Amino acid sequence: MTPVFWLSSMFALFYFSYGIYLPYWSLWLSHAGAEAEFIGMLLGLGMVARCAGNLLVMSRIRAARHLLPAARWLAWLSLLSFAAFYLNQSSLALIVLMIGMNVIYPSLMPLNEALASRLIVQVRLDYGKARLWGSAAFIVANVAVGSLTSHWGEQWVLHMMVVAMGLMWLMSLLPMTPPPVEQQDERQGDSLLQVWRRPNMKRFLLIVALLQGSHAFYYGFSALYWQQQGYATSTIGYLWGLGVLAEIVVLAMNRQWFEAMTARRLLLAGALCSLVRWTIMGSTTHISWLILAQLLHAGSFCLSHLGAMRYISRDLASEAVIGAQALYAALAMGLMVALLLVASGQLYPVLGGYTFGLMAVVVVPACWLLRTSLTEYTRES
Template sequence: MPAFSWLALFFGAFYFVYGAYLPFWSLWLEGIGVSAEQIGLLLGAGMAIRFAGNLLIMGRIKGAGHLLPITRLLCLLSLLAFLGFYVSHSLWWLVALTLVANFIYPTLMPVGEALATRMVVQTHLDYGKVRLCGSFAFIVASTLVGALVGNFGSEWVLHTMVAGLLLMLLLSVLPLNPAPQELQGERARASLRDTLKSASVRRFLLITALLQGSHAAYYGFSAIYWKAEGYSGTVIGYLWALGVVAEICMFAADKRFLQRLNAQTLFLVGAVGCVVRWSLLGASSELWVLVLGQLLHAVTFCVSHLGAIRFMTRQLPAEQMIPTQGLYAALGLGMMVAALMTICGVLFEPLGGGIFFLMILVVLPVFVLRLRVPAEGTPA
């Protein structure tokens, strides 16, 4: 199967599952009797273990040829892990299974991104168009699950995820053409330790950790907060879907309108969007404010993420791309979100929507941080 089609299907399946998990997993936990503080701890523990999973699993990938076998194994283990949530709802079982599931499943994100960035370099793949297929699937899932939760109950969050994981496993065994391969003249893959010796990589990781970490309150508690404010599961699903519609538009516009912008500029635009968005969501739960805030997802997440892809595909030597992808997922999309999500879990009951204002403080340092990198080369 051509690289574009394979990756479009894979991203679609992964983000379909993620579209059920990210907005609604907290509601599933609430539905089985878990308290808000315990939800925060479970979500935080899950995000924290991603750090170890991303580093250990990505660290085992010795070259581009290992990406597909690892992807298929992770799909199988992810399905088995989430099937385990049917077995018991005791707190210690939930803790243990949360750690296992989040050690395995989220690593499919950096592995998939590593496949995509490899194809960007290897076949000049249009990353934005491939990635927007995942965003579209996220919309379908969040809208579908929102309706299912509203009409049939929160147990449908898990049912939908298991169905999506089974589909992802089946898709992953399809052949990818061309297969990922080492580039001519490429040196052996750099280790995580060697990659971290780069000052530009460390600065990049700090910036992305702050930008993506500031989404912790939104990812962990927006659904619970909006439900408490009187919105139905269907409306919450539509709100999440709207944010991803905006994300799709931004991904689609990337190659045509954003190609001249370097990573630093994209990070600054993302930071401005974060300040505006978290201010809006913290100040009001009026529907028009939530709609505007969700449209800004195109800036807070998407533009920031495109900045990360721009840095990794244009400004890194090829041997550092896979380890940097793993570090980005572990720190920017994992550890920072985990720490902040745990804090939000403790503060949600006393502060309510005020936890969004705390996220503004997280992102402010981005305005004074600067990437120290050589001039950009070939466009992504």
């Protein structure tokens, strides 16, 4: 199987599962008997475990030849970890299972991105067009599982997660030809500590942590909030799908529209879209405004993510790429989201939808940190 088809398929299957997990897992936890504050704690603990898992898994991958075996093991263990939720749904069991699952399952995200960064160099992969299959699958999952839960109940969230992970494991077993390999004269990848010490790396990580972390309340509580405002789960699925449809357009047009933009400009555009988006969502739940806010997902998430990927794949030396992907996933997509999820769980019962406004406040420091170039001293001589 060609590298492009293999990676596109893995993106599609992972984000199909993620399109179930992100909007609907809190609904399944509620179905299992968890209250809003406990859900926030569970999601927050899960994100902390995600951070630790990303660092643990990705720190052991120091060469391109390690990527495919790691994908296969992670897919298999992820399948087992979700299946374990059938066994016990007590409060203690949910805590243990959420931590265990989040150590394993989310590490598939930076692993796939590391594969993409490798294939960009090795076979000139068009990242946007490979990644958009993940976004398309995310929409399918949003709509399909929204409809399933509307008709058959929230237990279908778990059923579909197990099906998705089973398909991903089977896909991972297929061979990639040619497989990812080191380039001639390329040295072994840097350790996480070496990557952390690179110029501008800490500022970059704080910026992307603030931008991606600002999505925490949306990820964890938007479905619950909109359901309480009278929207059916199928409508919520359409709203989530609309946001990712806007993301697909940006990914498809990445080379045509954004190839000349620096990482800093992409991140700034993402920050501005985030400010507008969270302000709208904190102000109204009218469907027309929610549609506009969801279209801004193309900026708040997608442009921010493209900016991060551009910095990692274009502005860093090759030996720093895998480590940078690990830190980005662990800190920006993991730890910061975890902290803000826990905060959201505490604030939501008091503030309700106004919690979105606090997510806009989180973005403001990122705008200030982006006042100067990220790449001035990035490459080492």
